[in-house]
Amino acid sequence: MYTLAGVSGAGVARQARPSPSPDALSSKTSTPRSMMSVAPSAGDYEEPQAPPRHPIAEGNLRLLHTVECTQDVMCCRYNDDGTLLAVGCVDGSIKVYSTDTGSALYNLTDQETQDSHLPCTSIVFRPYKEGDKSLNLLLATYASGMVKFWHTATGDCLHTTHEIRQTLTVAYNKDHSMYITAGSDEKINVYDDKTRKKIFTCQPSPSMSVMDGHRFRVFSLKFHPDKVDEFVSGGWDDTVQFWDVRTEHSNRKICGPHVCGDAIDIDPYHNHIVTGSWRKDYNLQIWDYAKSNLIRTVPQDFNNSLLYCAQWLGKDHVLVGGCDANMVRVIDRGTLQTTGRLVDLPRGVYCLDNNRKGAVPKFVAGSARNLYFMEMKQT
Template identity: 55%
Template structure:
């Protein structure tokens, strides 16, 4: 990551520290977008991008707004891109052609960033429309279930916070959301109903949950009810989604984004931290 990029991202991090209200966040995101646009213009004026090692640049997709998150579908036929203005765009990754654009009254009104996009897992024998569903979370607190080939929003969950993280369990039956508070919500994908809320206890002598914002969630691919989470409180919390409080933790990583993963073969955890040293552990 270049120094200029780091400075731009650090500005965004600082604005988030200063405010939690939706109105203030909107103005801060607008300010961030202006700074980022200047950086983007400066970057394009150079001769890059530059590649090191045995790499090949396949193509470049120019977009009208900054990209906050992106995701390939499981079969690699679609690429979902979540943008700073609240729009989700779907591309053909082979041709880089835009296929669909997802927005509605909620996203057009708030124009707050898409914080995560996930393709709903499709199992043979399910309804065919389930094969083209994306779940997206937004800094406005919305979680939207989109049928992306038709452009229809099938359902909207409204959380009273900024929703910053989203993940789906390995079976594709539940989703987890986290955000600007310390709570992690679990919803049934079929009914869209909240079925559990995981949070720390009131005890002062234990830390069985998060104390600040949560930016990353990751299920263990080999254990259907076990997941981990990380955020600003410098802990990685282990959870069982059938319980309310975390079951264990380790201290160290400072997560400010989707920087958490689990190796399905060796059961190793990978974390990325916002700091100058020990950034990848």
Template identity: 40%
Template structure:
């Protein structure tokens, strides 16, 4: 084969682009794609909207500015020894707490079996909740930021007093075979009501959303439908609706009536997939 033929063949060789494709639906514009150098399991914007946290598959949390500039990396001996994924992140956003340092706190769950509270601007872990008997998968503060709810692989929700850091309640299904008053599989999302202190919702692998009240250890009611595999549950109090994001090929983003649990809208019924 002549050198001219070889050069011709080499010049026509194409490079396969294996980078993930980004499908944009609605009136959005993709400004920047950041490389976290590790699988991303969860992310959350700060209450002020000036930065966001990213939980990674190797147990590290990275903090970025809203423009995508790297700021902090959060890890300690626990996360370096057992490099398990970060599954959920929540910023402490108590407007009534006037201590400046408390506005820089971030809570995180790890499948290694612990929940950590970070002071992210100093990159210090200020407290660790030990949950090694299960995998903690989701968490949220109540509306007054006095309690911290942690849900996990054992189908239960632990409630901690955030001041004393003591476990005060454990919410789960009863032993009844007639009533579905709790989850039957892993809980991957939990969301407190923004204005009602004792009410919170949960969802997970068993395709149900459960309503809980802190004054009762079992769920008050539930509705079927969403298949949640991550932090994809929210409550919009002013419109009295629930938002869910399901991991499946269709009906991924749905809007539900908070009071009745009835489906209001299937946003992308057939033209969007999360798989």
């Protein structure tokens, strides 16, 4: 039989699928499937696979083109003008693509990344401003603990920092005077951009009775778009922490979001935070940055996903991706209704990004070895 995708769905009739039993799918978040567990080992038994399905764009989404990578996709990021997309892969390589044609332009790898055989976990283009000597410098983190600066056009690694941990996320501040990294421990390292030296460490108090920092892995960092020294972070300890890079401990927190990927974003227009959680219930929420209070929990979608990634899409929409129901979802921030979805993806969506151009930006999502370039249909 066929069902309609609910009040919050994309409004497209499609064949209903049996829902997993409560025992098979728990809303608990005690054992999330992290980005470190994407590829099965060679000895793992695999059940016979069903015939592959082709992704389907529903509602007001249009799938522009699909690009197949040589390795599983872990993270992705547009450059400032939206002409390039950098993609971090499970083998530690970084592929750089033209967003217009989808053609591969550069492959960023060196002996260190080849020897480690560990994933590239986060990437960000260094913000460009007038007077800079180089364009499209790329900062990348790795599960090996490396933090590398790349020059995309030449493929040269300009600098490498070795952190004693898995480094999982990186962010630049507004004037690109500093960047921060976080990962498998509770520390957030602050670096000077010019010297690439660590200048400060943000961390919790020694006492476990005080929650002024993280106690588990940190998967997401975001500087405030209008404040040079302020940023937020989230991870496995079910908190979003608010920080100032000039202070060792966080100054306040939000309790609740269980963040397992790049699933925190700050809206510069309304000063709101969106968080995506790796769980079935209360997995997409909007918060007031200044007051640290919950504004809204977005209603669940038909075949709801455990979210790995979430971000604002222009002024009027939210973009999310996740697993279990492997799909990309676009939500109208005013009505909280789903306006479009990309479904029948081969695996979970570990990363997505938008080019931040115009009122309705174009965007991309990564699932398995594929990149899906999309846009919203104009109404």
